[in-house]
Structures are given as C-alpha cells and as structure tokens.
Amino acid sequence: MPRTVYSPEHCLQYLEQYASKEIFAIGLILGQMTDARENVIHLARTPEEKGSEIGIESNYGLDKSEIAKNLSSVSEAWIADHARHVTRMLPGGMFVQGIFVTSDEDVFEDPNCFSKLRSTLNHIYKGLSINEYMFGNCPYSNERLILHMSTSTKVLTCKSLEVGGLNKNTTLKPVEWKFSPKALSWQRLDCYYEFDEIYPVIVKNSGVSVKNQFQQILESAHKIIESSVMFIDGELKDGSESLDQLIKKKKTKTNTKLTQNEAPKSMHVSLFVPYENTLPETVEYLECEGSIHFSGVVSSSVFIYPKATVKEAIAAVKQDIVRSLASRFTMHCDALIDDNLLPEEKICFNEPPRRVLVPVGSLYLCDYLFPGEAPAEALLSVRELLDLKITETDVICDVETPADTSEFDALDRDASSEELLATPQEASQFMYITGLCFAMLVLLVSIIIHYYDGIIQVLSKIFPKS
Template structure:
C-alpha cells in the first residue's frame, strides 16, 4: 500500500514560490504521524550557511548568496537546523524529512541521491544524540524526500528508511495530497508544576550546571512517564478517538457546526501514583547543598482529531520533556562558565520561558530569556521557519517570568552570614575576652584584699 501524506495547500504555493525563481532550496518537512493519517503542517527552508569568517556555526541568518547545488550543502548544517526547529515543535510533531527545489532530478542522478540519503541519515543521527528531545518519530524510521523540479514544476515524493545499512535501503513511492481547506486540529492544554529538591555534592572543580540539569531531566522524565493522564477531568480508554470524546459532550447538531468547534481546547491533567513518587532506594549522602527546582511548564499539543487517546498521552508527555530539555540546552549554551564555584553560596538559574507563535491553523513555540521582548521570537520564526509574523501574533502569557522572592530571601541570608564572624574568629574573640575579664577580677580582688594597707600608704604619701 502506497504511503499517503496530507498537506495544506499553502505548502504547494510555498514550493512554487522558489521553483518559479529557478533557484536551489533545501528545507525541512514538519508534521505529525498517527495511525489514522499522516499530516504535514509546514515546510521550513534551511537558511544558507554563512562562512566561518562572517558568522558562527549556529548563526541562522538568511543570506543573499544562494546555495547553487545540492552537492554544496553541509549535512551538519541541515541537521543543526533540524535540532533548532525541533525545539519549537509541540509534542507529537517531528521533522519528517526534507524538501528540495532544483533543476536536476535528485532521484535519478546518483550523486544527488547519495547526498540526499546522507542528509536524512545525518539528521536522524543528530536527533538521537539527546533522547529527551524526542527528535525522531518513534513510530517509523522512514523519512520523506520531496522534490519539485524548477524547470517542469513536477512534484515527486519518496521515502527512505534511515538508520539502516546502505545495502538494505529501500526507496518507496509516496502519494502527496494537498488539502484545499485548512486541517482541523484538536488542542490540548496542560500545566505541569515542578517542586523538587535535589542534593548537590561539590567537587574541586565546582558544580556543573549541565550535570545538575541532566539529573533533573532524568528524574522528571521518569516521573512523567509513570503519570496517568486525565482529559477534561476524566480517565479515558487508550483506544478511544479524540473526535469521539468531543462529540460525546456536544448536543446533537449538524456536522458543519461540529467541524467549526473542533479546535476547542481540552484540559489535560497528569497525576503521579503515590507508589511511583517514592524513591526505589534510600541512600544517605553527605551533601554540600541542594537545588530547589520549581516552576510550571505550559504545554499546548495539537492532535489530528482521529488520533487515539494513547497517541495523545504520548504527545503530551513528549511535549513537557522536550520543552524542559530545550530550555536546559539553551540555558547552558548561554552560560559563560558551566561550573559554579563552591564559594557561591546561593545561585539562581532562570531558563527561558515558553511563548506560542502561529503557524497555519495551530501554534508552535519559541523561548525567551529573561528581559527579552517578543520581537526576539519574530527573528527566530523568520530564520528557522521562514515565516513572517507580527509581534501581536506572539502569545507571551502562557508562562510568566520566574518569581525571585525566594532567591532574594536566601541571598539576603547568605549576605548576613558573610558579615558574621566565622566560628574560629568567634572562638578567638571569646578567649581574649575571657582573659581580660579574669585580669579585671584579679585586680579588683587584690584592691579589696589589701584595701586598708593601700589607704595607709596613700595617706602617708599625700601627708608628705
């Protein structure tokens, strides 16, 4: 059976836009794969790689100089683009492959096809580097290769299995269908609160922020995977379809009105069973400090209405962990020094917060560091997704900036402790004070004991 992929019609216009200019373009195919259907949500052109003299390795700035041929493309550059875009995708959505507009037939020309296979395999390996990013779709290892000829405007799509030996690689045809109407999506919103304390053991080199974040991420992943999900306050059967859950709550009406109301959000709650919240083993450690990890992660997932509850559960859990992993990676990349010195008694780390950006009929996300304005998200969307949006389109209130009141109180306490004497200094002070007091008592005692004699001596001296 031929694999079928559904895409919004504006994706065809997007491809024709570049094909009509007769220029070479390579980019990413973003979408969602469920048992019911495979949907493409967006095509994102990969920015042209700038030379090392004018830009850093991860700088995504659209340059005027176009990459002329497929053979000039850097696999690492496209894979890096895929990693950055994956951070912006909600759970359940992945980079499903690549698209190319060029004059040559990439499926017939051996060197070109070899290059395409190398690119998709490089993306696959790069995505596997961090398991908590959920970069690769867990349901299939097949990746799409979409090509539009700049001369004939003919569109061809095929799939190839990644991660397999080169000799066993099979190329399969894919039927690509464009939808004249926007695809309906079921939105699910969740707010997951973290409030955990982790031990810190200080080494000679200091405390590695990255290692501490990795510890938090591993613990959060284990907890969330064991959680049970409720939709609109009810426990649903894993085999149920989202569309049927929505229709059960609606009064009987015509199908058109149901179609229009589908995007209504469903509320998701995750509960961790009590037995799963307890540690497997109890170990006593001598720790030098602790990390208080607290905050709320906002999660907005968009699912195909005919997706099952089990697929939705997986998407929501992926979204929360992917969001945490993205923030931690961005925060660590922005640090000047990964190590905190033992002298730093109190340290506050605030990873970037999540904002939503519109892409077609749904929302992807971006992250803003403390003090950054929504305009920063516009730049990311333009560079990574090749989209132009306005500042008013960015939804910034899904998460609020961190509350620093607890940190400020701890910082004041630490400053007060520094003003106080150390135990050694206090001991020396008490020792000297004791000696002085003893000498004073001794002198007073001598004066009292020999008071009469002292008075006679003083009188004789004064009478002379």
C-alpha cells in the same frame, strides 16, 4: 499500498514560489504521524550557511556566488543543526519528517544526488538522537520523506527512505502526497505541569558540571512524567478511543452542536503522579555541596489530529513537557559563561527562558525568550528557522509569566549572615552527634529495666525497713 501524506495547500504555494523563479532551495518537512493519518504542517527552508559556523544565523547579505546552488554545495551538518533548533519549537507529537528540495536536478535518478540526500537524512537522524529527551526522531517509523519539485518541469515527486540503519543499500519507496484545499482542524490539549523539586548537588573530583547535573534532573523528571496518569477534562479516558469520539460524546451530553467551521474547544489535561510508598533496600550516602530547587509551571499546548487516539494524545503531551524542559536546560547551559554549578554566593537565582507561542497556519509552535527579551526576538527566530513572517502581536507571551523573585530576595537577605548558615560538614556532624547521644540514653534505660529486680534487692539490704 504506498504511504499517503496530507498537507495544506499553502505548502504547494510555498514550493512554487522557489520553483517558479528557478531557485535551488532545501529545507525541512514538519508534521505529525498517527495511526489514523500522516499530516504535514509546514515546510521550512534551511537558512543560508554563514561561513563555516554552525548556528541558527542566516546570512541574507551573501553574494550570489556564495549561496548554495545545488545539492553538492550543501552542508549536511548545517541542515542537521537546523533540524535540532526547529525541534525545540515543535510541540509534542510533531517531528521533522524529512527534507524538501527544489532544483533542476533529478535527485532520485542521479546517484550523487541520492547519496547526498541519504547522507543528509542520516545526519539529521543522528543529530536528533544525541539528546533522547528532545524526542527528535519520530518513534513510529524510521522512514523519512524526500519531497522534490523540479524547477524546470514543476513536477512534484515524493519518496521515503529508511534512516538510522546499517544497511546502506536502502531503496526508495513511493509516497502519495495529497494537498488539502481546506485548512485541517486540530484538537488542542492544554496542560500545566507544576515543577517543584529539590535535587542535591553531588560533589565529584572533577567538579560539578551544570550540563551533567541538569541531565540527571531531566532523567528524574522524565521518569516521573512517564509514570504519571493523565486525565482529559477531569476524566480517565480509554486509550483506544479517538479524540473526535470524546467530542461527540461530550456534545451529546450537553445537547450542543458544532458547526462545520467551528473549531473545537481546548481539552484540559491533568497530570497525576502516583505515590510510591517504597524504600530501597540499601541507602547510599553521598557527599553533597548544596541543592538545586526547581520551581515553576511548565505550560504545554499540543495539537493532535482529531481522529488520533487518546493514547497518542497523552504520549504527545508527555513528550511536549519533557521536550520543553530539555530545550530550556540546553539553552540555559549554552548561555552560561561558567559551567561550574557551585557559585561563590550562598544562594544563586537563575531563570531559564520562558515559553511563548507563535502561529503557523491553524496551529501554534513555540519559541523561548530569556528574561528581558521582547517578542521581537521571537520574530527573528521564526523568520530564520521557519521562514515565516509574523508580527509582534501574533506572539502569545502570556502562556507563562516571568518568575517572581520576591521569595528569592528574602532568602538572599537571610543568607547575608554567614554565621547563621551551617556548612554541609557541620550539619552532618550535628546529626551524627545527636544520634549517638540518643543511642546511649536508650542503652542506659534498657540496662536499668533489665536489672531492676536485682537493684531493688541490693537497695533493700543496704537500706532495711525500720
């Protein structure tokens, strides 16, 4: 039985706008795969490559001679970089499912075209595997889609190809692509994860790298989030239940009905981290030069096919939180001039980019704005990376508020007096000396108690009773 993929009808119109003008185009297929159904949400054309640079910029002013006209002139690395940037904008549970092409070539029969497509998909797979916390590759399948529309015949063909393996003789598999005239309804799940952790800055001979330190913090956060228990609308749900079953049960209890066109309300997801009252057998003491305090709330909005299971929905929420943290850390590190984590000041305040939501069809993807950036910056990203035109009013900017720096300002004033701040070495010595004095006191008391009777007898002889 061939694999079946469902997509909204506007994806067909999107392909036809290029095929009707006989324009060669290549881009990404964005979607979600669950046990119930595989849905495509959007097709995003890859922007034209600007010179030999790899980035997100597109050159709309290129001469026609410089624009790619066929598959042979396309850079696999450029498309893989496009997939990496787009993955940051996808909520948890959404992935780059493959690539689409509009051309007059028979990409499945021409050996050169097929080799190029396979190489491109493997470049995307490897590029998204570099940072495991971005969850770039769909964990449910290694098969990626290739959707082709002929500019001459307007015939649409879709096939799948396995990527990431060592077998270079992977064969194409047929895929049935179906267009839905009605917009698909999505179940939205909202979660707010409070991030309030303090991490030590470990000193190494080669210095302290921001990226390395953030990678360790991200690994720790990932373990905490994966071990957490999630409640939907305040209740622990059975992982095998589907989301639409939960909605029906809730409506039965409240005796209310949903009309056919009414979208279900958002479900609230609460995250509870289990407390582990265990200590390691051996404690490793490391020299620290300082600490990093992460504080704030990560906003998570995930859209799931209503017939998906609770287990799949919870996995998507966890992916979304970790992917959001990984995206911010990467963007923050890329924006830094100096990779050295230790500043000259005693206290240094940094604000990573905050999350905003951008509409794509009947759901929302996301973008990130640095402090001081306006919603217009998100419009540029959406146009270049998603090939969409939206207005500033479409961008939802209040899901996360800018950081409150009042507490930092107070700490900065307190840190202005260096004599009040002990260095890490001084603090270590003070703790060591305090522990030594206490041990000597305990030893003295134990000696007195042990030899108490003997001391009383000696004192009675020296000082006899009158």
